[in-house]
Amino acid sequence: MASFTLNGKPVKLAADPKSLLLWTLRDEIGLTGTKYGCGAGLCGACTVHVDGKAVRSCMTPLAAVEGRKVTTIEGLSPDSSHPLQKAWVEQAVPQCGYCQSGQIMKAAELLSVNKKPTRSQIVRHMDGNICRCGTYHRIIAAIEQASKEV
Template sequence: MVAFTINGKRATADADPSTPLLWVVREHLKLTGTKYGCGAGLCGACTVHIDGKAARACQTALEQVEGKAVTTIEGLSPDSSHPLQKAWVAEQVPQCGYCQSGQIMKAAELLAANGNPSRADIVSHMNGNICRCGTYNRIVAAIQRASKEG
């Protein structure tokens, strides 16, 4: 039994300690905003925060979050009020939307560290997250908007 907090609540998971955090979050805890895209750390669709740092849930074993604080897209804000969520709506970023939880969680890590990122900062931070609908330029615009309006 591994104990941790998820979106501020205490949680335990009765799963093999080597289970990818992704499946624990999605299928055991039913927080399905975190997505499965590649299972190999190549696309970023499963990005969550562990103690405030972005991590690939598909590459994180359950045992690695023992005693830690996990935040998923559902916990980023209670009411879609995070500056990035507002900016994502304002810039009309999502198309199919499947990768966007991961994009937003990855971007939130950047904004927490850098309040005024340049385009180059954004590209270098976000390049591991794939969006097959090609919303990349809108993601850049939304991050810049959030950094100004935050």
């Protein structure tokens, strides 16, 4: 059994506590916005929040989120209205889009602790998230834009 709060709602699953959060979210619960990129904590495509902190769900067993609050891209806002999501559209950040859920969740963690990050703080915070299409400069612009709103 595993139980935790997912995007504000309680979840109870008959699942092996060793099962990884990524695949439980995607294949058992059906929230597919969180992506599989490397399976080894190296790219950040699977980033979600656990109690407000960004974690790599591809390396996180269910036992580690027992009784805790998990937030995925689907729960960041009910209607894509999070300042980061709006800024992501306005700055036209996504290209293939595959890494962007993870990028946005990682950026949301930053703004939750540092409302006005400098460029170098943004770079340091986001450096673990790979974007193969090369949207990094737009990610920075979008975070800077959103930081004016939060």
